[in-house]
Structure formats: C-alpha cells, structure tokens
Amino acid sequence: MKLKKNFDGLDFLQNNLVPLMFIIICAVCIPLSGFSASYLINEIVTRMGRNIFLILSLLIPIMAGMGLNFGMTLGAMAGQVALIFVTDWQIWGIPGVVLAMILSVPVSVLLGLLCGKLMNMAKGREMILGYMMNYFVTGLYQLVVLYFMASIIPIRHASIRLPRGFGIRTTVNLANMRQCLDNEFAILYKGVKIPVLNFIIIGVMCLIIIWFRRTKLGQDMRAVGQDMEVAQAAGINVDRTRIISIIISTVFAGFGQIIYLQNIGNFPTYTAHSQIGMFCIAALLVGGASVEKASIGNVFLGVILFHTMFIVAPRAGVAITGDAMIGEYFRVFVSYGVITLALVMYEIKKRRARSQGGELLAQAQRARREGGAQS
Amino acid sequence: MTNNGTPLLRMQNIKKDFFGNQVLTDINFTLEAGQVLGLCGENGAGKSTLMKILFGMDVIRETGGYDGDVLLNGQKTEFKTPFDALAAGIGMVHQEFSLIPGFTATENILLNREPKKKNVISEVFGDRLNTLDYKEMDRRSGEAIRKMGVEIDAGMTISSMPVGHKQFTEIARELSKDQLKLLILDEPTAVLTEKEAEALLESIRNMAAQGIAVIFITHRLHEILAVCDKVVVMRDGYVVKDVPAAEASVSDITRWMVGREVQKAAAAPAEPVRAENRDARVVMSIRNLWVDMPGETVRDVSLDIRDGEIFGIGGLAGQGKLGIPNGIMGLYQAGGTVEFDGKPIQLNSPRKCLDASLAFVSEDRRGVGLLLDESLEWNVAFPAMQIQNKFLKKYGPVRWRDEKAIHAVTKKYIDALEIKCTSSRQNARELSGGNQQKICLAKAFALEPRFLFVSEPTRGIDVGAKALVLDALKRFNRESGVTVVMISSELEELRQTCDRIAIISGGQVAGILPAADSSEDFGALMVSKVI
Numbered sequence: 071m072k073l074k075k076n077f078d079g080l081d082f083l084q085n086n087l088v089p090l091m092f093i094i095i096c097a098v099c100i101p102l103s104g105f106s107a108s109y110l111i112n113e114i115v116t117r118m119g120r121n122i123f124l125i126l127s128l129l130i131p132i133m134a135g136m137g138l139n140f141g142m143t144l145g146a147m148a149g150q151v152a153l154i155f156v157t158d159w160q161i162w163g164i165p166g167v168v169l170a171m172i173l174s175v176p177v178s179v180l181l182g183l184l185c186g187k188l189m190n191m192a193k194g195r196e197m198i199l200g201y202m203m204n205y206f207v208t209g210l211y212q213l214v215v216l217y218f219m220a221s222i223i224p225i226r227h228a229s230i231r232l233p234r235g236f237g238i239r240t241t242v243n244l245a246n247m248r249q250c251l252d253n254e255f256a257i258l259y260k261g262v263k264i265p266v267l268n269f270i271i272i273g274v275m276c277l278i279i280i281w282f283r284r285t286k287l288g289q290d291m292r293a294v295g296q297d298m299e300v301a302q303a304a305g306i307n308v309d310r311t312r313i314i315s316i317i318i319s320t321v322f323a324g325f326g327q328i329i330y331l332q333n334i335g336n337f338p339t340y341t342a343h344s345q346i347g348m349f350c351i352a353a354l355l356v357g358g359a360s361v362e363k364a365s366i367g368n369v370f371l372g373v374i375l376f377h378t379m380f381i382v383a384p385r386a387g388v389a390i391t392g393d394a395m396i397g398e399y400f401r402v403f404v405s406y407g408v409i410t411l412a413l414v415m416y417e418i419k420k421r422r423a424r425s426q427g428g429e430l431l432a433q434a435q436r437a438r439r440e441g442g443a444q445s
Numbered sequence: 446m447t448n449n450g451t452p453l454l455r456m457q458n459i460k461k462d463f464f465g466n467q468v469l470t471d472i473n474f475t476l477e478a479g480q481v482l483g484l485c486g487e488n489g490a491g492k493s494t495l496m497k498i499l500f501g502m503d504v505i506r507e508t509g510g511y512d513g514d515v516l517l518n519g520q521k522t523e524f525k526t527p528f529d530a531l532a533a534g535i536g537m538v539h540q541e542f543s544l545i546p547g548f549t550a551t552e553n554i555l556l557n558r559e560p561k562k563k564n565v566i567s568e569v570f571g572d573r574l575n576t577l578d579y580k581e582m583d584r585r586s587g588e589a590i591r592k593m594g595v596e597i598d599a600g601m602t603i604s605s606m607p608v609g610h611k612q613f614t615e616i617a618r619e620l621s622k623d624q625l626k627l628l629i630l631d632e633p634t635a636v637l638t639e640k641e642a643e644a645l646l647e648s649i650r651n652m653a654a655q656g657i658a659v660i661f662i663t664h665r666l667h668e669i670l671a672v673c674d675k676v677v678v679m680r681d682g683y684v685v686k687d688v689p690a691a692e693a694s695v696s697d698i699t700r701w702m703v704g705r706e707v708q709k710a711a712a713a714p715a716e717p718v719r720a721e722n723r724d725a726r727v728v729m730s731i732r733n734l735w736v737d738m739p740g741e742t743v744r745d746v747s748l749d750i751r752d753g754e755i756f757g758i759g760g761l762a763g764q765g766k767l768g769i770p771n772g773i774m775g776l777y778q779a780g781g782t783v784e785f786d787g788k789p790i791q792l793n794s795p796r797k798c799l800d801a802s803l804a805f806v807s808e809d810r811r812g813v814g815l816l817l818d819e820s821l822e823w824n825v826a827f828p829a830m831q832i833q834n835k836f837l838k839k840y841g842p843v844r845w846r847d848e849k850a851i852h853a854v855t856k857k858y859i860d861a862l863e864i865k866c867t868s869s870r871q872n873a874r875e876l877s878g879g880n881q882q883k884i885c886l887a888k889a890f891a892l893e894p895r896f897l898f899v900s901e902p903t904r905g906i907d908v909g910a911k912a913l914v915l916d917a918l919k920r921f922n923r924e925s926g927v928t929v930v931m932i933s934s935e936l937e938e939l940r941q942t943c944d945r946i947a948i949i950s951g952g953q954v955a956g957i958l959p960a961a962d963s964s965e966d967f968g969a970l971m972v973s974k975v976i
Contacts, residue, residue, distance in 0.1 A: 299543075
C-alpha cells in the first residue's frame, strides 16, 4: 500500500494555518490603510533590519529541543544594562554599539547559565519556566537599575539619573546612537532606505546558524533535542549542551536588543524588554515555525507578515472604526492568540499524525469491500 | 594484542547479590577472540546481571558492586561506567533501541563519534565547534554496514525504518567502533522477522570471522546451535554447563536450563483437546476491525469467539496479531464493530472495555502492564480497586484500602503462580522478567474478568515458567469459566493451550483451525497473505 503523495489542500491548510491567516489579514488591511507602496516597503525593510536578529536568537534552543525560549528576555535585559553604561560613558555611534555588545556578553552569559541550569531541573517545561523567569529576573533588573545604579554602581551623568540622585530615569535617550547601524552604507532606492550594514550583520548571523548546524555542537544539540536519553547514552553531555544552547540564545538576544534599540533611538528603562520575548516568538510562529521546528525562512516570513500587520492595522482600524487604538489592541491580542494557537496546533498535529494511519486503514478496507461487491 | 593461550575474556568466580539475595555464584567461563558464545538460561538465572557486570552498568555499583575478577586479555579490569567498557572494546546491543528517531542511520551509527574537520573558530572556542566531515561519516558507516553483511540504507531516517533495520543500525553502530573486540547481543532476534533473524545470524558469523568475539543471548535455542561455538547455560545464578555447541542439542540445553526433564509436552498437545463446542453461544463478535498499531497493523478482521473457550491467535511477527487485543482494548486507534455479550463495545476507550468485564494482559509488561516502582500487592490489587471498588472498606463516606484483603489475594497468586520474590511488598522492578509476567497475570486474574486477552504470555520467559503460566491460564479458564483469547508467536504453545486457533497474516484472518490440526496446515496459513 502506497501513501498518497499528491498535494493535499486540507493538509496544507492545516499545516500553514497561521501564516495563511496573516496573509489574509494583511491583504485585507493594506488597501484599507491607504499607505503608498514605497512607504509600506520602507517601513517593512526598516523593521526587518531592527527585529530579525532578535528572532534569529530563538532558533538554536528550538534545535536543542527546548522549545520557544522565553528566556531570551534575559538577554534583552543584559543588552539594556550595557546600553545604560555606554550612554553614561558617552560613547556614541558604532563604537558605542560595539562596546555595548561586548559589555552585554558577560551579563548574558551569567543569566543564560542560570536559566539553563534551572531549565535542566525542569526538563519538558522549559517554556513556562522561561516565561516565569522573566518576571523574576525583571525584579532583579529593577533592583539594580532603580536602586544600585548611581548609588553602588557609579553613574556619572545626571542626565540619565533620576532627580533623587540614584536610579536611572524612566527613559534612556540614545539619540546620538540612533540608527547608526542603519545609516552606515544605507542605500536609498525609490524612497526605500535599505540599511545595508544591518542586513550584512543579519546575513552573517544566518550563515553562522547554518554553519553551526554542521558543527559537532550543532549535531549534539539536534540529538539532544530529539532524544535526551539516547544522547546521554552515547556520551553526549546533555545538560551542558542544553545550557550552551540557552547561553548562545541569550547572548544573541542581547546583541539583538541593542540593534533593536539603536534603531528606535531611546528606550523605556523599566519596560523595554517586557514584551520583546512574546513579540519575537509570535513573529516566528506567524512565519510558520512550530515548537519543535523553525528555520531561517520562518524568521523572514514571520517578520514581514507580523510587521506588515502592525503597520497597516492602526490605519485600517481608523478606516473601519474611527479609532487608532484598535491597532495596538490588535497587536497584543494577536500575539497572545498566535502563541496559544501554535501550542494547541502542536499537540493537535501530534495527535493527527497518530490518527492518520487509522484513517488510511479504514479507507483501504472500504475500498476493498466495494471492489469485492462489484466483482 | 591477543597472546597465545590468554583468552580475550575470562570471568573468574563472579559473585553478586542484590540486598542479600544471591543472584550469581561462582561464575567462570572464558571466551576467545572470534568465538561466538551462546548464553542461555531461564529468566532470573542471572544472565542480565552478569552482562551488566561485564558492561560496567551503574546499577551494579549502586547495589554494592560484585566479587570476583573480570580479565580482559589476561588483565584484571573493573569498569566504573559503560563508557569505560566501550573504551576497552566491549560493545552491547540492548533489547530496547537506543537511536535518535530523526537522524539517518549514518548519523546514528556515528552518534557522538563523528569525524570532524578543524576550522578557525574551533581553534578559538574549542573542539565542539569543529564541523562534521559528512563524506568521512558516509564512508565509515558504509564500512560498518559492510562488516555486518546486511544491506541497510545508510541515508534513511530511523523513524521511517522497519524494526529489523533499526536493530541492524544498532549493531552497525557497535561495529563502527574500531576498538571493538567483544560484542554482547541481548536477545537481538526477539523483534526480527524470520528472514531478518536469518540475516542477523549470518552477520554474527561474519563478525566472528573478522576476529570479533560475540556473546549471544537468546531464548531461541536453535539459533544458538546455528551460530555459536560454545554454549554456556545458567541456572539460578550458577553456570551449569559450558560445552562446545557441537556437543549440544536443543533438548539438552532445555534440560540443563530447567534442571529437570521437560515433559514431552512441547511436541504434542498436553491433554486431549476438548471437542469443539459448536453449540456454545458467541460471546464476542468482531466485525471489520482495523487497528493502527505501528508494526502490527490489522486490516479488516472478523472473528466470533465462543463462550468459555480458549481461543488462540497466531501468526508471524508484524502480521497484526498483536494489534487485535490492543485495538479492542483501546490502546491503539481502531475502527469497526465489536460486540461483547450482545452489546456493542465502544472502541478507543479502555475504561469502557474494563467496565464491560474484559481484561488484557499486555505484551508490553514494562510499559503498560506494571507499576514498576510499586509493591507487588499494589500491582495486583490496583486495577481491581480502581475499576471494581474491590479491596476497599467503607467507613461512612470514606473508603479505605483493605490491606488485609490485598495482602491475602497477592499471597494467593504468589503461591499459585510460584512467583519468586522476597515478599509481597517487594517492588515489581526488582523481579526478573518471567516473574513480572506472572504478576501481570495475577493482576488480570484479580479483576475476575469474564473475558481475558493474554498477549504473548510467554515472551522472554524460560521453559519452566512457560509451562506454569500456560497451566495457570488453562486452570483459570476451566475453573472460572472465563473466555480466554491468547495471542502468541509460538504455534506449539497455542496448540497446547487453545481450543481453536486463528492465524493472522497480512493483517487479516488467514484461517481458523482446531488445535489438533497439523503444524504444516498452520504454517501454510501463516505465510498465505504476508505483505
């Protein structure tokens, strides 16, 4: 008996439900919003440059079977701490960005190590653990930034200190760093600004990920991701491999957050990181990734669809209801919705794969009986 | 390397006890390079423990180590972990597969031993960032597969392979290790089809010809005679016989294993088969059943089972006989109609079946059958308690476990089935395979069902225990009037026990014959519809 290999419309629909849904939403909203093509493309290209690096940082833990890493928020916090120091030291432009990246590494590694160790204690529940750890580490972050900075940790510049003398102001201004990466080698083409350096960095990151899959460590992570016990029996240090994957993710998330914030040009000190994990994960899922499988293609498609929706939804909201807030509302609602849907779909797909064989059997039986009746 | 006169492996006065329970006593034997040693013995004879000692498994150290010496090439060795054993050139293929499902055969064969290429980044950050050398991997896995002498597709992912090829992948993995000198195969043919088993025996001969020593553990005695140079028979923790294979026969080995004359039962039905009772009413009728059980697919099976009979279901491995009970009891997805006692049974719902007074002794005793880390009492009484509220005392609204009744019933079955244990409170995990099987039966008996499915009741059980288990089933059937459906790969055992036997082939019923019919007739049915 041969399994049918021809294109199955329903199957395709179920496997790509989320991306298809978003394509439809975007297709409806784009004409409603009334944006010009060049404006829209310009916005999307800018946001791709801003966001893709962060989302790429999610790929490696998925490969190691640790699911969607909400722990990336820890890296984002590390990036922010580094940016605060760099701002205080008044090192601007690309050197400032590079220095911030370097400074973020030890903090990211430390937090990643902590996160990885805890996740090894709660195998199979990495996602919820990472999510909860965000809240916990956010508390530590607030303690450090709100009380320790400028009291224990020297902060020289009054401009970023709170008026009471210690703690950091609610917004850190990165005006002198704003879009320094985006503007380097930027090309203007028919009203669309292409941030070439940003895309080069993203390209290099993609190559690193592709290369990484071919390394021994990458192979070990794939093995650990599929079956921890077998990997252990083959002598792979499972716990260590998992920790390394989380550390890599956290470090890259730190870089990603720095790239993201330099593009925006300022950040709310206490909340900039809070939703970043969720939005990145939502974007990745919109691109068609699942809990156990994600590719670079998913990242690019996801960013384009997710951000297109963000750009056009407020204006489309105005066109339909007369209220721009509907766009922001939509953004949060959709993000949570997509993550929930992806988690449910993951379970359904697993179950469907099991029941599919049964359906085939029932079908074959029916066919045989009909054939018998005719003859 | 191998000095003349010094054997590759010498086990000297090996002793081992678990919590005061002596399981190995004065084990002595030797093995030369290129020799194949067949190790057999009843369940609980100590084969597994002995191999665990040789392979340096953690459980041995955790339970206080062992006495005696293991000599490799004349040198005393004591492995602290399996990795030490691997490094010393000992490979082991376990009964359970240890493979990464989404990897290809090549990736699995070389798992964690992949050939690598250095690069600039790995110079800085360490060896783990070396890239894999895919060409070299293909070459080495190809070489290992050639060494084994069985063709498997090195580029195929494990999850899409038939069971037999998974087993061969495991063996190829051991063979790909250059230092391999001694390979332990623990019941490797249990999951193979006849043809695959034949190929495996051939590959064992190949390995031996290349100077690799093999310890081959199996219950299929003719396989031992076919490939082994010598046979070591164990019983109750002693080596009772160590002879060249040429001087042994199946009946000799069986006699040594059980230490008594096996009744001639093996050849013919033990008691005259009851005349087929055509008048008995049909208690279960199965119509157009399909079951999606991986490796045991059932396609369109219709059967009528009569009240009070022992009905056998036989057939070759992988033809679907195991799928029938698993499907009806709701463990795998199934469709079609099943009526029990005139009432339809809802498929895909285990609880409904149990409520209808059906019981099932699964072939998967570790996975489905037993709570391994609970006491025997708990294992025997749990389903009855859960489903029928037995062994419970009522005090107003509160229900308590009736420990006394539980103890009594467990004791009864321990005696009736001759279960070897230290007490009824021992954990199920600590029993040997055969005794675990008996506990599974006791559990089903305690439910006092009206209808019992027994799947592979004697798989992995030694000859002595086999007779006991089959006897217990028969008694249960005769005395309590329970209808029993027994599924087994061993035709002789079905013919000894059952009234009628259905042979499943290619997922369908190839035919139903009375047990007294000749083996040839059954054999013809078995292969009639093989896919």
